[in-house]
Amino acid sequence: MEEAVQETWLAVIRGIHGFEGRAPLQSWIFSILVNQVRRLATREKRHARPADPPGPERSDTADRGVGADDEEEPGLGPAGRWKDPPVPWSLDDPESALLGGETLEVIEAALESLPEAQRQVVLLTDVEGLAADAVCNILGVSGTNQRVLLHRARTQIRRALGDYFTSGKSGARTRGRKEGGPSR
Amino acid sequence: MMNCREVTASGSDYLDRKVGPGRRLRIVLHLAMCAGCRAYMRQLRMAIRGLQSLRKPPAGESPVDEDLLSKFREANPRRDD
Numbered sequence: 001m002e003e004a005v006q007e008t009w010l011a012v013i014r015g016i017h018g019f020e021g022r023a024p025l026q027s028w029i030f031s032i033l034v035n036q037v038r039r040l041a042t043r044e045k046r047h048a049r050p051a052d053p054p055g056p057e058r059s060d061t062a063d064r065g066v067g068a069d070d071e072e073e074p075g076l077g078p079a080g081r082w083k084d085p086p087v088p089w090s091l092d093d094p095e096s097a098l099l100g101g102e103t104l105e106v107i108e109a110a111l112e113s114l115p116e117a118q119r120q121v122v123l124l125t126d127v128e129g130l131a132a133d134a135v136c137n138i139l140g141v142s143g144t145n146q147r148v149l150l151h152r153a154r155t156q157i158r159r160a161l162g163d164y165f166t167s168g169k170s171g172a173r174t175r176g177r178k179e180g181g182p183s184r
Numbered sequence: 185m186m187n188c189r190e191v192t193a194s195g196s197d198y199l200d201r202k203v204g205p206g207r208r209l210r211i212v213l214h215l216a217m218c219a220g221c222r223a224y225m226r227q228l229r230m231a232i233r234g235l236q237s238l239r240k241p242p243a244g245e246s247p248v249d250e251d252l253l254s255k256f257r258e259a260n261p262r263r264d265d
Contacts (some may be wrong), residue, residue: 012256013256013259013260014260016253016256016257016260017257017260019253025253029224044225071262072189072192072193073192073224074190075220076188076189079187080187080188080189080190080254081187081188081189082188082220082221084217085219085220085223086220086223086224086226086227087223088223089227089230094230098233098234098237099237103234104234104237104238107231107235107238108238122235126232126236127235127236127238127239128233128239129236129239141201147196147197147202150196151193151195151196151197154195154196154231154235155195155228155231157231157234157235158224158227158228158230158231161227161228161230161231161234169255
């Protein structure tokens with residue numbers, strides 16, 4: 001990773017005259033970084049994680065919700081209704097529970113276990129706060145794909161948080177209800 | 185009437201305000217009647233907030249793009265200038 005960062009800065013310095021300011025500087029540098037990481041990963045043949053299957057390329061998703069045909073929530077029954085609805089987290093103070101150091105570690109661990117493409121999209125979109133079209137440009141994915149990958153990644157983070165908050169492992173106090181273990 | 189599968193599949197689009205008004209209304213109507221999907225949306229929103237809270241604040245006031253650009257260009261003058 002350090003090598004990728006060094007190569008990125010060198011490429012930025014070498015390429016700065018070619019940068020025409022059509023995209024924000026931040027997006028441009030990110031896109032160079034992504035390319036450097038990809039190049040190094042290919043060179044080192046480190047395919048630690050299986051690549052995502054190519055995402056759906058549909059034109060009709062705009063009004064059907066991304067992921068309609070994809071992996072769905074595990075608690076849903078055959079009729080498309082909840083069989084095992086999500087267990088409420090019942091946090092006294094969601095804000096401080098969320099910002100606790102341990103909770104952030106849970107989120108970071110869940111990020112680590114995501115497939116590469118999902119992790120890239122959610123890191124740039126939610127963590128770095130880039131606009132969706134900038135993320136599409138940097139990663140070379142379609143808008144539909146960006147939304148599919150983003151939603152999949154977020155649902156994995158939700159599940160990880162749910163397992164943590166309902167397992168009693170979190171120090172966060174819950175309101176009254178005693179839940180018996182994770183929701184699944 | 186939308187079912188829970190469709191509502192959860194649209195969760196990110198709904199929270200990111202990327203659904204049209206008709207679909208939005210149908211989701212809101214479903215949420216009004218379905219405690220499971222309300223819990224799901226609350227939890228998905230919290231997951232997003234948690235991800236956003238990982239964002240590192242910029243170290244001090246970073247120079248604006250133009251400053252940074254001119255510094256790079258000074259450091260690396262164009263050969264044919």
